[in-house]
Amino acid sequence: MNVLLLAINFAAVAVVLGAWWLSTGQGWIAPIFLPSPGDVLHAARIKIANGDLLTDVVVSARRVFLGFGLAAMVSIPLGIVMGVWRPAKAIMDPFVSLLRPLPSITWIPLSILWLGIGELQKVAIVFMGSWIYILLYTYESTRRVDPLLLRAARNLGAGDGAVMWEVILPGALPGIIGGLKVTLAISWSCVLTAEMIAAQSGLGALIWQAKDWGNLPLVLVGMLCISLTVLVADWLALRLELVLLPWERGRRG
Amino acid sequence: MPAILTARNVTKTYDAGRSGQVVAVQDLSLDIEEGEFVCLLGASGCGKSTMLSLFAGFIQPTTGEVALRGTPITGIEPRCGVVFQSYALFPWRTVRGNVEFGLKMQGVGRAARRERGQAFIDLVKLTGFEERYPTELSGGMQQRVTLARILAANPAVLLMDEPFAALDAMTRQVMQEELLRIHATSHKTTVFITHSLDEALILSDRIVVMSPRPGRIKAVIPNPLPRPRHVAMQITPEYMALKSSLWQLVEAEMAHHDETSSPQD
Numbered sequence: 001m002n003v004l005l006l007a008i009n010f011a012a013v014a015v016v017l018g019a020w021w022l023s024t025g026q027g028w029i030a031p032i033f034l035p036s037p038g039d040v041l042h043a044a045r046i047k048i049a050n051g052d053l054l055t056d057v058v059v060s061a062r063r064v065f066l067g068f069g070l071a072a073m074v075s076i077p078l079g080i081v082m083g084v085w086r087p088a089k090a091i092m093d094p095f096v097s098l099l100r101p102l103p104s105i106t107w108i109p110l111s112i113l114w115l116g117i118g119e120l121q122k123v124a125i126v127f128m129g130s131w132i133y134i135l136l137y138t139y140e141s142t143r144r145v146d147p148l149l150l151r152a153a154r155n156l157g158a159g160d161g162a163v164m165w166e167v168i169l170p171g172a173l174p175g176i177i178g179g180l181k182v183t184l185a186i187s188w189s190c191v192l193t194a195e196m197i198a199a200q201s202g203l204g205a206l207i208w209q210a211k212d213w214g215n216l217p218l219v220l221v222g223m224l225c226i227s228l229t230v231l232v233a234d235w236l237a238l239r240l241e242l243v244l245l246p247w248e249r250g251r252r253g
Numbered sequence: 254m255p256a257i258l259t260a261r262n263v264t265k266t267y268d269a270g271r272s273g274q275v276v277a278v279q280d281l282s283l284d285i286e287e288g289e290f291v292c293l294l295g296a297s298g299c300g301k302s303t304m305l306s307l308f309a310g311f312i313q314p315t316t317g318e319v320a321l322r323g324t325p326i327t328g329i330e331p332r333c334g335v336v337f338q339s340y341a342l343f344p345w346r347t348v349r350g351n352v353e354f355g356l357k358m359q360g361v362g363r364a365a366r367r368e369r370g371q372a373f374i375d376l377v378k379l380t381g382f383e384e385r386y387p388t389e390l391s392g393g394m395q396q397r398v399t400l401a402r403i404l405a406a407n408p409a410v411l412l413m414d415e416p417f418a419a420l421d422a423m424t425r426q427v428m429q430e431e432l433l434r435i436h437a438t439s440h441k442t443t444v445f446i447t448h449s450l451d452e453a454l455i456l457s458d459r460i461v462v463m464s465p466r467p468g469r470i471k472a473v474i475p476n477p478l479p480r481p482r483h484v485a486m487q488i489t490p491e492y493m494a495l496k497s498s499l500w501q502l503v504e505a506e507m508a509h510h511d512e513t514s515s516p517q518d
Contacts, residue, residue, distance in 0.1 A: 149341055153354070158358050170343070247344050247345045
């Protein structure tokens with residue numbers, strides 16, 4: 001990245017941090033509305049020192065990983081089949097239409113009734129919030145594979161199997177991975193919702209409990225932690241993308 | 254010599270929604286002989302691309318028959334290899350991966366594939382670019398890859414759909430010379446679509462002039478220009494005379510077309 005742009009990035013963050021520090025330090029904003037950066041740092045230090053913060057991150061990340069992974073395992077194959085075989089699309093369409101408008105939070109009552117309030121229920125909420133998006137992205141990416149490439153492959157002697165493995169899958173892969181990236185952020189918001197409503201651990205629970213104790217600095221620590229975790233997940237996804245999609249390297253610069 | 258590729262009374266009509274049916278090709282018959290280089294020449298809408306799609310088996314005739322060595326073409330026919338105007342390279346495969354694709358589909362082993370693929374990469378002068386991806390290449394280089402890919406698959410007939418139309422004039426000339434060189438050694442039967450008189454004259458043994466709406470053959474002109482040919486030939490009197498007579502044919506067709514076509518198209 002351009003050095004100047006990077007400098008602007010840092011400057012912008014510094015200005016906002018400075019304004020925060022100044023306004024809370026001078027008492028322009030009461031601590032019960034916004035704690036000072038120092039208070040937040042102090043809360044974070046305690047939580048890091050006793051290991052609670054790391055535990056919460058790991059617990060939340062595991063729930064996301066399981067729910068999201070399960071959704072990908074179901075939805076990617078299903079989306080591809082829908083893309084190449086019309087009847088499968090016709091079967092799935094009504095269910096997708098009915099389930100898509102439901103935010104994952106609406107599944108909480110039923111999921112608690114069926115699965116209790118253990119890990120499985122959190123994973124299920126993540127799953128229910130993720131699978132339709134992965135399905136739709138995969139379906140769209142499969143449909144959008146250039147028909148000219150399918151013709152070219154068949155003209156070069158490819159049969160149905162080869163067209164699937166050599167053209168449709170690699171052709172749809174960038175779109176599928178793009179969809180996974182978007183959905184991963186959605187999965188994170190699902191797990192936090194689930195944790196806020198019924199959980200003893202995880203970043204969502206941390207924030208909700210801190211709220212109940214009136215510990216605003218800890219709420220902010222939880223929020224920052226979510227941002228950082230998703231940023232790290234995005235960075236990992238980008239690395240993975242570069243490995244899986246070497247032909248897109250040029251396009252991404 | 255026997256015909257390798259034939260069209261017998263081929264008519265192809267398309268549904269065009271409310272405006273009814275469009276006749277893309279009407280009652281067209283054509284024999285293409287083994288080793289021959291034939292150019293289909295005509296303005297847009299004359300059905301030349303439709304003919305190519307019929308020969309490739311991408312579409313089927315409404316009536317009549319197209320056949321390869323006497324066998325009707327009823328589905329996508331790998332023995333009629335197509336060079337697409339927009340290259341149609343697989344973006345996720347390197348130059349080598351693209352060139353070896355047809356061989357892989359034919360079940361050729363890895364080592365043999367590599368060796369034969371390399372020979373065609375060398376033939377189209379892309380040595381050193383084997384591990385590049387198509388997006389990293391210029392248009393001319395991408396078209397070379399397409400050419401190498403189809404030649405490596407070794408089809409019986411080469412179908413080329415205005416392959417150089419998207420290239421700049423200089424690159425186009427270089428590619429024409431390359432194609433002449435390759436044809437001189439491979440003698441592969443080639444059907445080449447173009448709307449350029451010069452391209453048709455430089456490349457072909459025979460020029461099929463087509464006329465639009467409905468698409469049909471206006472004239473078939475043998476091209477007596479001696480081989481080997483090169484672009485410099487375009488200033489000889491013999492060439493000029495040929496081009497002039499070809500132009501009269503095409504021009505008459507265009508004028509006729511202008512008179513008969515309705516204002517809204």
